[in-house]
Amino acid sequence: MGDKEQRTVSAVSDYWQSHPLGVQYNIDKEIKVGSPEFFAHIRPWMNPYKFPWNMERIKREASQLKGKHLLEIGCGMGFDSLEFLKCGVRVTATDLTAAAIELARLHFKIAAVRAEDVRMENVLALSFPDNSFDAVWANGVLHHTGNTAQAIREVHRVLKPGGRAIISHFYRKPSWMFWLSRFGHENIEHKEKDPPVTDFFSEKEILAMFKGFVVEESVQEHYRALPIARRGIKASLYKWGFRPIYNLLPVSIAKRLAYKFTVTAIKTAGPTA
Numbered sequence: 001m002g003d004k005e006q007r008t009v010s011a012v013s014d015y016w017q018s019h020p021l022g023v024q025y026n027i028d029k030e031i032k033v034g035s036p037e038f039f040a041h042i043r044p045w046m047n048p049y050k051f052p053w054n055m056e057r058i059k060r061e062a063s064q065l066k067g068k069h070l071l072e073i074g075c076g077m078g079f080d081s082l083e084f085l086k087c088g089v090r091v092t093a094t095d096l097t098a099a100a101i102e103l104a105r106l107h108f109k110i111a112a113v114r115a116e117d118v119r120m121e122n123v124l125a126l127s128f129p130d131n132s133f134d135a136v137w138a139n140g141v142l143h144h145t146g147n148t149a150q151a152i153r154e155v156h157r158v159l160k161p162g163g164r165a166i167i168s169h170f171y172r173k174p175s176w177m178f179w180l181s182r183f184g185h186e187n188i189e190h191k192e193k194d195p196p197v198t199d200f201f202s203e204k205e206i207l208a209m210f211k212g213f214v215v216e217e218s219v220q221e222h223y224r225a226l227p228i229a230r231r232g233i234k235a236s237l238y239k240w241g242f243r244p245i246y247n248l249l250p251v252s253i254a255k256r257l258a259y260k261f262t263v264t265a266i267k268t269a270g271p272t273a
């Protein structure tokens, strides 16, 4: 890894270490982060509860992965991995930061489930041998790494031939979120401070990165604008101007402006290049 890439990884790591996804939804400051009450309190705001299609996808994937080994990349507090574990899938949950790993371990312990492993890993240079996993799940992660193409090459490497990559929550362009970010110079989804990297890609650009895979499904998702916790003029314009008007659009139009894009792809034998 070159110096520039190393600096990006450090900046990304520093950000997520101090802003683990989920803490911003803890509106009752009496609740201790990492306690059973904390996970119950933020649950409605977390994948897969906030986005119902996530739960459907987990159930669908889990039904064919029972007893098989899934790697989660960028697990955060482990909400997605927990659902797979509850369905009898063997899970190795990984994240770049120590904060996420500590919270995911606490979360699994409270839920009385056992993962195969919960550990720090950088998706850009995974420590696992080639052909290790039956499936790889990454939800809202790769576009924050600074090198999505390299991340997908690593996903390909660690998957067994025939293994499934389910990669969600790319920031699609064009989409309403893309235009808001481009003109507002802010990613209003995040409460206090934006992540150092959020890459937007067109569907064509994303699909071109899946070399050595057969794409089974690619879908646009999340076409409604959700409430946000961010404050300030732009956030107020979003809350009181853009959001109510946008959410009145008919589904057929709103759907075309969706900003999440999920790809399910199967690893074929052979190299990625």
Ligand SMILES: C[S@@+](CC[C@H](N)C(=O)[O-])C[C@H]1O[C@@H](n2cnc3c(N)ncnc32)[C@H](O)[C@@H]1O
Residues within 6 Å of the ligand: 012, 016, 017, 020, 021, 046, 047, 073, 074, 075, 076, 077, 078, 079, 094, 095, 096, 097, 100, 121, 122, 123, 124, 138, 139, 140, 141, 144, 145
């Ligand atoms: C938006 S959060 C998503 C967390 C979780 N997947 C969820 O849906 O709740 C992004 C996560 O990606 C992790 N991440 C960012 N860069 C990474 C990298 N290079 N390798 C592994 N994880 C990374 C961050 O630490 C953070 O936990």
